[in-house]
Amino acid sequence: MSNPLVVNIANLAAYTPAETIELVSRAGVRKGNMRPDKVFLSAVSAGCLLSFGCAVSLTALTAPWYQENAPGLIKLVGAGVFPLGLVMVVLTGADLFTATTMFTMVSVLHGRLPARKMLLHWFLCFFGNLAGSLFVMAIIMGYGGVFDASPYKEEVQSLATKKQITPEMHQIFLRAIGCNWLVCLAVFLGTQAKDLASKVIGMWWPIFAFVSLGLDHVVANMFYMPMGIWLHTPDLSVGLYIWKGIIPATLGNILGGGLFCGLYYWYMYLLMEDPVKIDGVEYQGPHVDSHLHFLDGRRKSAATDEESRIETRHVSISHSIAK
Numbered sequence: 027m028s029n030p031l032v033v034n035i036a037n038l039a040a041y042t043p044a045e046t047i048e049l050v051s052r053a054g055v056r057k058g059n060m061r062p063d064k065v066f067l068s069a070v071s072a073g074c075l076l077s078f079g080c081a082v083s084l085t086a087l088t089a090p091w092y093q094e095n096a097p098g099l100i101k102l103v104g105a106g107v108f109p110l111g112l113v114m115v116v117l118t119g120a121d122l123f124t125a126t127t128m129f130t131m132v133s134v135l136h137g138r139l140p141a142r143k144m145l146l147h148w149f150l151c152f153f154g155n156l157a158g159s160l161f162v163m164a165i166i167m168g169y170g171g172v173f174d175a176s177p178y179k180e181e182v183q184s185l186a187t188k189k190q191i192t193p194e195m196h197q198i199f200l201r202a203i204g205c206n207w208l209v210c211l212a213v214f215l216g217t218q219a220k221d222l223a224s225k226v227i228g229m230w231w232p233i234f235a236f237v238s239l240g241l242d243h244v245v246a247n248m249f250y251m252p253m254g255i256w257l258h259t260p261d262l263s264v265g266l267y268i269w270k271g272i273i274p275a276t277l278g279n280i281l282g283g284g285l286f287c288g289l290y291y292w293y294m295y296l297l298m299e300d301p302v303k304i305d306g307v308e309y310q311g312p313h314v315d316s317h318l319h320f321l322d323g324r325r326k327s328a329a330t331d332e333e334s335r336i337e338t339r340h341v342s343i344s345h346s347i348a349k
Contacts (some may be wrong), residue, residue, distance in 0.1 A: 039220055041304075044295040046218040047132060048302035048309070051292075052219070054133030055311050057126060058143040062150055065121060069151040073118035074157020077249040078109020081167055083237065084250075088181040105237035109230045111246075112209070116216050116229060123151040123245055127283035128210040135292045140314050152276070159248035168256045179257050186254025189242065191261050195274050198242050202278025203286070205241035208232040209279075210287035244275040 072184045083104045133139035173182050215228030215293035
């Protein structure tokens with residue numbers, strides 16, 4: 027009989043950073059080659075699941091005395107429960123726009139996915155997330171009257187004002203960069219872990235950080251801002267939300283996930299490196315012609331050296347025959 031107090035060290039193992047970004051690249055290939063209808067439905071699911079996390083966080087934030095006397099403390103409480111949304115998204119395999127900016131970007135940089143498929147995946151994920159968020163916001167929370175009563179209604183309006191009315195457009199853009207940097211880091215850590223508990227813990231803390239800091243996540247705001255509009259937040263309109271909210275947050279999230287996570291980890295661990303094996307298996311999927319030939323020096327050099335050796339052998343054999 028096994029001792030329940032003895033921990034199996036294999037369960038504590040994790041992939042190396044190089045193996046993790048290789049897994050990200052492979053996942054990006056799978057995502058980019060999915061049927062469009064499945065991508066859209068997967069994105070709808072992600073929007074719904076993340077919206078539940080947003081709603082729980084709003085409920086936790088509804089504490090008027092703490093908002094007045096200890097705003098930092100109650101913000102930590104709200105941030106502590108918000109990650110359940112992303113955890114459900116990742117563990118169910120749903121497609122979140124902000125995460126796919128890292129996955130598919132790495133696959134494109136790695137020469138495994140055409141850029142057009144990446145952009146199509148982004149498009150489908152974005153509007154699928156929007157559809158899912160609006161469904162939960164309107165049908166379940168809105169018509170369900172979840173936030174109609176005081177003080178929940180005032181908390182929704184206050185949050186919408188703080189995130190959309192008060193900040194300048196460039197501030198939302200910069201906050202969005204930091205937000206998706208942390209979100210994609212959370213997904214990276216979740217991918218790196220091999221067991222379920224480690225995945226949840228790894229994802230939880232970066233999400234906790236971005237919510238605590240009040241950074242802008244375009245998909246989370248697809249729930250928060252429409253909920254604020256639904257509850258008649260003063261000065262908040264659909265046009266203002268699109269122009270001042272969706273556009274800068276989307277661009278910032280793309281930079282945060284695609285550049286600060288996707289490009290960085292690809293450059294550090296995949297560019298001009300030997301192929302990375304996962305559990306002893308090399309990548310067997312598709313490749314596409316890369317326009318980054320000037321960056322592919324190691325592979326080209328290796329190929330050139332091999333061709334030179336073959337040519338030398340052929341010349342030697344021909345010379346021997348001639349003699």
